[in-house]
Amino acid sequence: MPDIRRTVSSTALVLNQTYEPLCVVSVRRAAILVLSGKAVCVADVPVPLVIRLSRYVRVPYRTHVGLSRRAIFARDGGRCAYCKAAAETIDHVLPRSRGGRHSWENVVAACARCNHAKGDRTPAELGWRLHVTPVAPKGLAWRVLGHRAPDPRWADWLDLPVAA
Numbered sequence: 001m002p003d004i005r006r007t008v009s010s011t012a013l014v015l016n017q018t019y020e021p022l023c024v025v026s027v028r029r030a031a032i033l034v035l036s037g038k039a040v041c042v043a044d045v046p047v048p049l050v051i052r053l054s055r056y057v058r059v060p061y062r063t064h065v066g067l068s069r070r071a072i073f074a075r076d077g078g079r080c081a082y083c084k085a086a087a088e089t090i091d092h093v094l095p096r097s098r099g100g101r102h103s104w105e106n107v108v109a110a111c112a113r114c115n116h117a118k119g120d121r122t123p124a125e126l127g128w129r130l131h132v133t134p135v136a137p138k139g140l141a142w143r144v145l146g147h148r149a150p151d152p153r154w155a156d157w158l159d160l161p162v163a164a
């Protein structure tokens with residue numbers, strides 16, 4: 001049996017009627033949606049974990065994924081873009097003091113050591129290379145991943161591999 005205390009305190013993934021990941025709600029909210037007939041359980045152990053809406057909800061096409069610290073870490077796999085150590089900070093590749101923008105293309109996850117050593121210089125000036133090419137994330141899974149830590153049990157419904 002799963003540990004019910006842990007499950008009850010968790011959240012549920014909401015899928016649109018077409019099975020696209022839509023958002024994350026509290027288990028309590030998910031239970032209300034299911035009990036009121038607005039959604040059905042897709043995975044429940046033993047409380048709603050993934051639910052699917054009974055009716056299709058039109059979602060405005062979102063061109064930008066919010067540039068949150070969590071989203072940047074999720075995009076870069078929690079690794080420093082310069083040395084692959086565990087990231088703790090956000091670095092502006094072209095420093096802000098030199099006109100670098102706060103945009104997906106100019107921010108990377110970085111360890112504190114690299115961030116400190118880099119200071120107000122560019123990777124080229126230091127002879128450093130980026131292990132990732134920073135770009136804005138795309139895809140439906142980012143509706144969910146952009147603002148919350150995903151439950152590993154949702155992985156089947158999201159396109160991305162989910163870190164434990």
Ligand SMILES: [Zn+2]
Nearest residue numbers: 080083111114
């Ligand atoms: Zn580093």
